Amino acid sequence: MIAGAETTATLIEWVMAEVMQNHDVMEKVQKEFEEIVGLNNMVEESHLPKLKYLDATIKETLRLHPVVPFLIPRSPSQDCTVGGYTVPKGSTILLNVWSIHQDPRYWDNPLDFKPERFLTCLETKKWYNGNNLNFFPFGSGRRLCPGLPLAEKMLMFISASLLHSFNWSLPHGEKHDLCEDFGITLRKKKPLIAIPSQRLSHMNLYM
Ligand code: HEM
Numbered sequence: 001m002i003a004g005a006e007t008t009a010t011l012i013e014w015v016m017a018e019v020m021q022n023h024d025v026m027e028k029v030q031k032e033f034e035e036i037v038g039l040n041n042m043v044e045e046s047h048l049p050k051l052k053y054l055d056a057t058i059k060e061t062l063r064l065h066p067v068v069p070f071l072i073p074r075s076p077s078q079d080c081t082v083g084g085y086t087v088p089k090g091s092t093i094l095l096n097v098w099s100i101h102q103d104p105r106y107w108d109n110p111l112d113f114k115p116e117r118f119l120t121c122l123e124t125k126k127w128y129n130g131n132n133l134n135f136f137p138f139g140s141g142r143r144l145c146p147g148l149p150l151a152e153k154m155l156m157f158i159s160a161s162l163l164h165s166f167n168w169s170l171p172h173g174e175k176h177d178l179c180e181d182f183g184i185t186l187r188k189k190k191p192l193i194a195i196p197s198q199r200l201s202h203m204n205l206y207m
Contacts, residue, residue, distance in 0.1 A: 007067045014065040015159045021176040033164040039201045043160040056115035062137035069098035069186045106134035166196035
């Protein structure tokens with residue numbers, strides 16, 4: 001359950017929180033929906049490959065909030081040396097993806113939420129294959145997340161449906177709070193409460 005459901009639900013909560021906090025991103029995401037889907041339509045699977053800015057927004061969310069922040073623990077079967085450090089056989093190794101994703105040696109202004117940084121690379125599939133060791137939210141090597149193809153589809157479909165169908169606001173008097181709670185998964189410390197309002201042109205599209 002943690003592998004498939006909690007990771008996806010947690011990431012969608014982060015996408016919503018980041019997009020609601022960053023008004024410029026919300027505007028760009030919504031403009032893309034207007035062009036590709038239209039306010040007279042619901043999102044369909046055929047729209048997903050065309051939603052490039054939303055795809056970049058999801059990647060940027062996975063960069064800042066990788067929901068499995070330390071991957072699955074590794075343990076070498078024999079003594080080895082990595083980057084000049086001796087790693088004894090049998091030791092437990094946690095890879096801190098969260099920290100690598102915010103490392104200024106690999107990312108410009110790493111704490112800024114900027115989906116544009118993922119728009120420049122045309123080979124979008126390359127980002128998730130685990131060989132790009134400054135961005136690997138689905139892990140790497142033989143333990144790479146086997147749910148990746150399903151997760152990619154679900155993340156796009158669910159976030160697109162939520163963001164295209166509704167405008168979202170915080171409850172009156174609430175402020176954005178993006179504090180993180182570290183565990184096996186990286187959750188929002190304070191769950192997001194967001195209020196939807198109609199965005200599509202006709203009520204009957206929601207039936
Ligand atoms: C936002 C969505 C998801 C993210 C970010 C994610 C991320 C990850 C990561 C980082 C790992 C560890 C990889 C490693 O240590 O190299 C993993 C493992 C795993 N994931 Fe996912 N995952 C997601 C969704 C899913 C879904 C939808 C499924 C199944 C339907 C799934 C099934 C699994 C399983 C079974 C493992 C364990 C694989 C093993 O032990 O070798 N995940 N996932």
